[in-house]
Amino acid sequence: MEERKVYLDKHTNLLQLEEHMYPLVEVSQPNVFRNLFRYDEIPKIAFNDRIVPHSMPDEIWITDTTFRDGQQSRAPYSTEQIVTLFDYFHKLGGPNGKIRQSEFFLYSKKDRDAVYKCMERGYQFPEVTSWIRASKKDFQLVKDIGLKETGILVSCSDYHIFYKLKKTRREAMEHYLSVIRECLETGVSPRCHLEDITRSDIYGFVIPFCLELMNLMEEYQIPIKIRVCDTMGYGVNYPGAVIPRSIPGIIYGLRVHAGVPSSLIEFHGHNDFYKAVSNSTTAWLYGASGVNCSLFGIGERTGNTPLEAMVFEYAQIRGTLDGMDTTVISELADYYEKEIGYRVPSRTPFVGRNFNVTRAGIHADGLLKNEEIYNVFDTDKFLNRPPLVAVSNTSGLAGIAHWINCYFRLPREVHVDKSSPLVCAVKEWVDKEYEEGRVTVLTDGELVEVIEELCRKNGWKSPAEPVQEA
Numbered sequence: 012m013e014e015r016k017v018y019l020d021k022h023t024n025l026l027q028l029e030e031h032m033y034p035l036v037e038v039s040q041p042n043v044f045r046n047l048f049r050y051d052e053i054p055k056i057a058f059n060d061r062i063v064p065h066s067m068p069d070e071i072w073i074t075d076t077t078f079r080d081g082q083q084s085r086a087p088y089s090t091e092q093i094v095t096l097f098d099y100f101h102k103l104g105g106p107n108g109k110i111r112q113s114e115f116f117l118y119s120k121k122d123r124d125a126v127y128k129c130m131e132r133g134y135q136f137p138e139v140t141s142w143i144r145a146s147k148k149d150f151q152l153v154k155d156i157g158l159k160e161t162g163i164l165v166s167c168s169d170y171h172i173f174y175k176l177k178k179t180r181r182e183a184m185e186h187y188l189s190v191i192r193e194c195l196e197t198g199v200s201p202r203c204h205l206e207d208i209t210r211s212d213i214y215g216f217v218i219p220f221c222l223e224l225m226n227l228m229e230e231y232q233i234p235i236k237i238r239v240c241d242t243m244g245y246g247v248n249y250p251g252a253v254i255p256r257s258i259p260g261i262i263y264g265l266r267v268h269a270g271v272p273s274s275l276i277e278f279h280g281h282n283d284f285y286k287a288v289s290n291s292t293t294a295w296l297y298g299a300s301g302v303n304c305s306l307f308g309i310g311e312r313t314g315n316t317p318l319e320a321m322v323f324e325y326a327q328i329r330g331t332l333d334g335m336d337t338t339v340i341s342e343l344a345d346y347y348e349k350e351i352g353y354r355v356p357s358r359t360p361f362v363g364r365n366f367n368v369t370r371a372g373i374h375a376d377g378l379l380k381n382e383e384i385y386n387v388f389d390t391d392k393f394l395n396r397p398p399l400v401a402v403s404n405t406s407g408l409a410g411i412a413h414w415i416n417c418y419f420r421l422p423r424e425v426h427v428d429k430s431s432p433l434v435c436a437v438k439e440w441v442d443k444e445y446e447e448g449r450v451t452v453l454t455d456g457e458l459v460e461v462i463e464e465l466c467r468k469n470g471w472k473s474p475a476e477p478v479q480e481a
């Protein structure tokens with residue numbers, strides 16, 4: 012009988028067949044997975060129906076890239092804005108550090124000033140980490156500033172290795188390993204950004220490379236993080252999909268075959284195919300402790316995983332917010348609008364102006380009877396944003412009554428309803444507007460003006476007047 016050698020895998024502590032070790036697979040031509048990615052066709056999702064088991068870590072968290080990937084795709088923030096946002100992240104993440112880290116450029120003096128100012132805050136969380144050019148000088152800079160960890164770009168698909176770096180796989184891997192060794196020599200912990208992993212050869216390059224990284228980690232006794240970068244947003248979460256597009260498959264390979272502990276795996280998504288959020292949650296469910304996000308999803312092209320979305324994903328899969336203060340999300344949206352001059356698109360979940368605004372009359376009627384019918388959760392409690400009904404041609408009496416109650420924040424005992432003369436008079440005015448050809452929605456200002464005028468003319472008490480104490 013043929014002799015089959017086994018060895019003890021020190022990372023997983025399991026006996027493995029030697030033939031299951033993963034050597035680097037050198038190729039003379041880049042493997043660009045033409046069966047999945049033909050540039051002149053829409054990319055394909057292939058299935059082999061291999062099911063990966065869930066393996067959610069005991070602790071999961073969010074890390075932030077608002078000041079790196081986020082800032083890369085928009086006008087730079089001022090130092091003061093960065094520090095204010097950092098304060099907000101601290102408050103949002105709560106005492107358990109659910110917003111665990113935030114990464115910063117160190118290129119310019121302005122970048123470094125922001126880092127110094129955020130570090131002066133003395134918060135335990137978010138921990139300040141960096142993003143640098145991979146050079147000895149920059150590692151020393153990270154160390155001198157007093158940071159423990161830095162991100163290093165280690166692009167891993169053949170698209171990058173052959174076409175951008177013009178290297179072979181072995182040359183790329185040796186180059187990356189030498190840079191990471193330099194980082195470790197400085198005493199700084201590397202966070203390896205495996206760019207374009209969803210188009211890479213997982214078992215021919217990524218796993219062999221990560222096995223080498225785990226060996227380096229053991230040699231230096233310094234943590235090495237693996238950031239799983241779905242750079243082009245090709246990742247999918249469907250059970251039975253094939254790698255390299257399968258996020259469950261990638262995370263499984265890293266954990267089980269490369270022996271990377273969950274606490275050192277972080278997923279970084281992009282939203283090109285609308286999947287950044289579900290892929291990030293999937294990464295948690297299959298064994299990545301961290302998901303890397305950017306506030307409001309602001310990031311390259313279609314953006315990154317929105318940080319605020321993952322706060323609500325966290326609460327949904329863990330059944331608790333673990334100390335996160337979600338009302339900060341609304342404060343952040345206000346700050347962007349008033350101080351940074353950026354308004355989040357109005358239909359954006361949790362933060363857009365219209366995220367919990369109902370327009371159609373029948374829906375508004377439901378909302379008026381019981382707000383649970385048409386609101387996702389108590390948005391007033393968690394976001395300081397009670398559900399609203401906007402007034403339009405389809406609002407009906409119920410919609411107008413609800414708008415008045417919400418806009419003027421009337422106490423329940425003085426709520427107006429469908430039978431109120433004021434509501435009927437406003438409805439008459441609204442109907443006339445649309446009969447005369449109006450096609451736009453009514454603004455809050457217009458409605459307030461009409462209500463004030465109707466109250467004055469008819470001697471009715473204006474809803475804007477303070478309610479008398481009993």
Ligand SMILES: CC(C)C(=O)C(=O)O
Pocket residue numbers: 080164204205206207240241242243279281
């Ligand atoms: C540049 C890299 C690290 C990145 O952000 C990505 O791959 O999305």
